[in-house]
Each structure stands twice: as C-alpha cells, then as structure tokens.
Amino acid sequence: xxxxxxxxxxxxxxxxxxxxxxxxxxxxxxxxxxxxxxxxxxxxxxxxxxxxxxxxxxxxxxxxxxxxxxxxxxxxxxxxxxxxxxxxxxxxxxxxxxxxxxxxxxxxxxxxxxxxxxxxxxxxxxxxxxxxxxxxxxxxxxxxxxxxxxxxxxxxxxxxxxxxxxxxxxxxxxxxxxxxxxxxxxxxxxxxxxxxxxxxxxxxxxxxxxxxxxxxxxxxxxxxxxxxxxxxxxxxxxxxxxxxxxxxxxxxxxxxxxxxxxxxxxxxxxxxxxxxxxxxxxxxxxxxxxxxxxxxxxxxxxxxxxxxxxxxxxxxxxxxxxxxxxxxxxxxxxxxxxxxxxxxxxxxxxxxxxxxxxxxxxxxxxxxxxxxxxxxxx
Numbered sequence: 063x064x065x066x067x068x069x070x071x072x073x074x075x076x077x078x079x080x081x082x083x084x085x086x087x088x089x090x091x092x093x094x095x096x097x098x099x100x101x102x103x104x105x106x107x108x109x110x111x112x113x114x115x116x117x118x119x120x121x122x123x124x125x126x127x128x129x130x131x132x133x134x135x136x137x138x139x140x141x142x143x144x145x146x147x148x149x150x151x152x153x154x155x156x157x158x159x160x161x162x163x164x165x166x167x168x169x170x171x172x173x174x175x176x177x178x179x180x181x182x183x184x185x186x187x188x189x190x191x192x193x194x195x196x197x198x199x200x201x202x203x204x205x206x207x208x209x210x211x212x213x214x215x216x217x218x219x220x221x222x223x224x225x226x227x228x229x230x231x232x233x234x235x236x237x238x239x240x241x242x243x244x245x246x247x248x249x250x251x252x253x254x255x256x257x258x259x260x261x262x263x264x265x266x267x268x269x270x271x272x273x274x275x276x277x278x279x280x281x282x283x284x285x286x287x288x289x290x291x292x293x294x295x296x297x298x299x300x301x302x303x304x305x306x307x308x309x310x311x312x313x314x315x316x317x318x319x320x321x322x323x324x325x326x327x328x329x330x331x332x333x334x335x336x337x338x339x340x341x342x343x344x345x346x347x348x349x350x351x352x353x354x355x356x357x358x359x360x361x362x363x364x365x366x367x368x369x370x371x372x373x374x375x376x377x378x379x380x381x382x383x384x385x386x387x388x389x390x391x392x393x394x395x396x397x398x399x400x401x402x403x404x405x406x407x408x409x410x411x412x413x414x415x416x417x418x419x420x421x422x423x424x425x426x427x428x429x430x431x432x433x434x435x436x437x438x439x440x
Contacts, residue, residue, distance in 0.1 A: 078159065106198035118190055132176035139169040182215040187294075197316040199287075203430050210424035217417035224410045231406065255401070264343035274337055282327045288321040320434055327426045331419075339415035343408030350401050366391045 146162045295318075 108201050109194060111202070114190060114194045114198060118187065118195065121183060121187050121190065125180065128176065129182055132173065132180060135169060135172045135176055136259060139166065139173055142166045142169055146332055152375045162302065163286050167397050172204060180235075191291075191294075192315055193315060196315070196320070199317065200322055200431075200434060201321065201326075203434075207427035208428060209432055210420050214417060214420035214424050217413055217420050220413045221410070221417050228406050228410065231403065236247055244412060256350075259347050263348040266340055266347060270337055270340035270344065271338070274333065277328075277333045284321060284325045284328055288325045291318055291321055316434060322429065324435060327430065331422060331426060333419060335415040336412075336419045339412040343412040346404040346408040348405060 142162060142165050146159065147157050151163060211212060
C-alpha cells in the first residue's frame with residue numbers, strides 16, 4: 063500500500079522554505095513599493111528578476127498551505143488507523159469497524175490528492191528556479207563582472223592621474239608664492255571655501271555609507287538565496303548529500319553552484335580598506351573646515367585688537383596693519399597649499415583602495431563565470 067504518511071513528511075521538509083522566503087523578502091517589499099517606474103524588463107535579457115522572485119514567493123506560500131492542509135489530513139488518517147487497530151483488538155461491532163475502514167479509505171484518498179498537489183507545486187517551483195532564476199542570476203553575475211572591470215580601469219586611471227599630480231606639486235613648491243602678487247582673496251572667499259569643505263566632507267561620508275550599505279545588501283541577498291536553495295534540498299543531515307559535496311556536485315543544478323560560490327566570494331572579499339580610505343579622505347577635508355574656522359576666529363580677534371588702538375599712533379599703526387595683512391595673506395596661501403595637498407593625499411588613498419577592491423571584485427566575478435562555464439561544458 064502507498065505510504066502517504068512518509069510522503070507528506072518528506073514534502074513538509076520543503077515547506078519551511080516558504081516561511082524563509084517570505085521572511086527574507088519582507089524587507090524588500092517596502093523597497094519595491096517605494097521604487098520608481100524603472101523597468102527591469104529593459105535591462106535583463108532573461109526577464110524580470112523581481113517578477114520571478116515574486117512568483118517564487120507566491121508558489122512557496124501555496125506549497126506551505128498545501129503541506130499544512132496535508133499534515134492535518136495525515137494526522138486524521140493516523141488517528142483513524144489507530145482506532146481501527148483498537149477496534150480489531152477489542153472485537154467491536156463489524157458495522158463500527160466498517161465505518162472506520164470507510165473513513166480511512168476516504169482519508170487515504172485525500173492524502174494522495176494532497177501529495178499530488180504538493181508534488182505539482184514543488185515541480186513548478188523547481189521549474190521557475192532552473193528556467194528563470196538561474197539564467198537571471200548568471201546574467202547578473204556577468205553584468206557585475208563587466209561593471210567591476212570598467213570600474214577597475216577607471217580607478218586605475220584616476221590613481222595614475224593623482225600620482226602625476228602629486229609629483230607636479232612636489233616639483234613646483236613656489237607656484238603659490240608667485241601667485242601672491244597676482245591674486246587677492248576677497249574677505250568672503252575663505253568662508254566659501256570653508257562651506258565647500260564642509261559640504262565635501264558630508265558627501266564623502268554619504269559616499270562611504272552608501273558603499274558599505276551596497277556591499278552589505280549584496281551579501282545579504284546572496285546569503286538569503288543560498289539559504290533558501292539549501293532548505294529546498296536539505297532533507298537529510300548527511301553532508302555528503304548536500305549540493306557541491308564530492309558525491310553530488312555533478313548532479314546538483316547549476317544554480318546551487320553559482321549561489322554557493324557567490325556567497326563564499328562575497329564573504330571573503332573585504333571592503334574595510336575602501337571604507338577606511340574614504341574615512342581618511344573625509345577626515346582630511348573636515349580638518350580643513352576646522353582649520354578655516356580657527357583662522358576666521360583669529361582674524362576677528364586681530365581686527366578687534368587693531369580697532370581698539372589709539373589714533374595718535376597712526377604711523378606705527380600703519381606698519382602693524384601692513385605686517386598683519388601680509389601675515390594674513392600668507393595664512394590664506396598656506397591654507398590653499400595645505401588644502402591642495404590634503405585633497406591629493408585623501409583622493410590618492412581613497413582611489414587606491416577603490417582600485418584594489420574593483421580589481422579583486424572583477425577577478426572574483428570572472429572566476430564565477432568561468433566556473434559556471436566549465437560546469438556547463440563538463
């Protein structure tokens with residue numbers, strides 16, 4: 063006789079994936095609702111990734127509900143079987159026994175229908191996974207490979223340009239001093255420079271936060287996909303039966319290999335040097351703002367001091383004012399010199415770390431594509 067209890071129990075192990083997918087996707091729902099009218103269909107040749115995830119979630123919910131309904135029927139079936147055994151032992155009235163047998167037969171039919179429904183939904187999920195989700199993930203990985211390759215080239219070019227700029231500055235230390243007789247800075251210009259430094263520091267802090275959030279989101283997304291895939295097959299504690307194990311690596315669908323290796327790659331790559339480089343750049347720009355505020359405060363105190371001197375000493379006063387004015391002009395020139403060097407040093411550190419990260423990312427994603435291609439040909 064068909065063992066419906068065992069089949070229901072084996073299918074119920076898959077139903078946990080629906081709860082996981084629902085929880086993993088709940089954080090994305092608000093982002094979907096607040097997103098613009100951007101059409102993903104125009105970007106991915108393999109179809110809308112969001113639509114595929116939405117349909118997977120809907121089918122996983124249906125699977126979860128089917129398994130719960132099947133579990134209730136299974137429990138009722140087991141109770142009736144137990145009741146029938148007790149009736150046989152006690153030798154109860156044949157009519158009662160026949161009634162129980164009829165109920166068991168009906169429940170057995172319901173269990174078979176439930177199992178058929180669970181298998182059909184499971185098959186639909188596997189079809190979506192292998193025919194839609196897998197090509198989309200491969201296309202996404204290929205796109206990230208191209209993106210990071212271009213980013214690496216751009217950051218390398220920026221790094222070379224900054225290195226040349228630093229050499230140029232080191233070879234012309236007197237350029238600013240020659241500009242002293244040609245350019246006079248207006249009183250409002252230092253304040254504008256201070257505001258510009260503050261705005262630049264704010265943008266750099268925001269850049270740093272966005273970069274960290276972007277990498278963290280990618281890592282969380284791939285972890286969620288990988289965990290969901292493993293929940294779909296982890297019906298036994300035997301590790302040799304897991305995807306990419308030595309005994310099943312050739313039989314596992316390619317999507318398992320992509321996601322597991324992608325997850326490992328994102329775990330191994332380190333974005334900390336980039337974050338520290340951006341922090342260093344922002345801190346240097348912030349120090350310019352603080353220094354300019356200090357210079358402004360000293361200038362205000364100096365003007366108040368000169369304004370309080372007696373008019374009789376106008377001859378000496380003129381000498382003092384000219385000397386202090388020259389000193390203030392030197393301070394402005396020195397600040398400009400320091401600002402240029404701070405910007406070059408900060409950009410150099412930030413761009414160098416970004417270039418190294420982009421090169422590592424491009425190589426890592428290229429290796430993912432290569433491994434997938436080898437798996438397809440093998």
